[in-house]
Amino acid sequence: MIAVDPYSYHFLRDQLLCKPPQVWDGRGLPIYEALVRIQGGGKTVHTSDYLSAHPGISEPVDFYSLGMLSHRELRGRPNVRFKAFVVHEPPVFAPRLYRILPELTSVFERVYVHNLSGDCYSLKGVDQSKLRKLYFPIPFNHVLMPFWARQDRIKKLVIINSLQNPWIYRCVDMVGVQSARGLRLNTLSEIFDSSFTGEEFYSYRIHAVAALAGLSAIDLYGMHWRLALSPRIVWPTYLLNYRRLMSVYKGPTESKFATLSKYAFSLVIENTAMKSCLSEKLFDCFYAGSIPVFVGPADVADFLPPESFIDARRIGDWRDVWTYLQSLNPRQIENFREAGRAVFTSGRAQPFFDFYNQVFS
Structure with missing residues (x-):
């Protein structure tokens, strides 16, 4: 039997095994x-709560976690083999998982993280022989032609992101981590230590959108950007730039690929500068044929060809970036788009597309 701890309790009760709706734009499709492939090979698959509901199971169980910590309840069961733990998020988003890496590497055969060098997290007490490189899973290994082929594009930038307040994750981290000796409260120096969590780009993203809004160069889509009674708004960076943000805010989007396909350029700012930490954002642009204007890890070219995206920080400030984008002729624009499509045909996207197959192999 295979048991999988999902990344959220919403996917317990075997909901992880249900096909994601099409409106999710591929989210949830890789896992x-x-x-489904594992089931097709004749193995039984359940989410982790099945084991708790059936304590009498004696057959061998291979246990995998995508981020939850149910393994702590199962460590006394001799028939459970703890195979792999996947840390999808960077420390700025999931600091507690990185703080318990010593525990995870003592329990699981493999632990997947964004980089193996300890950039933005501590290797103290970690069994480094258990660490493996995480390639953020993507749903498709080809462009989505109905979107990619679109030619009548708006010659400006688009960004699709939900509002995220990084201080929420720091405050949550104050609770600390559960250890064998009980709950330990993290110290203030731990909570605000950016050498551990890494530089967050949530604030940088807001400043970038505000600057480009002043140039009438961008449209903003996503959830939670309007003022509401929520901890998200307790954030000076957001409040001070609210008027600029609202001047370009277009609301939520029903399909990110359809929205991306309307624009020539997309602003892609990762959540952190953490080494080798790439999410699905660049690939979403490649799928839809929108040229990514990128800010993220400095080693991005180790994974994707530099001719497939525009590295904003190599150009200058946002006015310089906008001037550069306006100067591109149709042939240059098409060269960027073709380079993005070649990411799939050349095999550069394969480690990301095959990631879960490697985890469960």
């Missing part, structure tokens, strides 16, 4: 297809 769903990986589990």
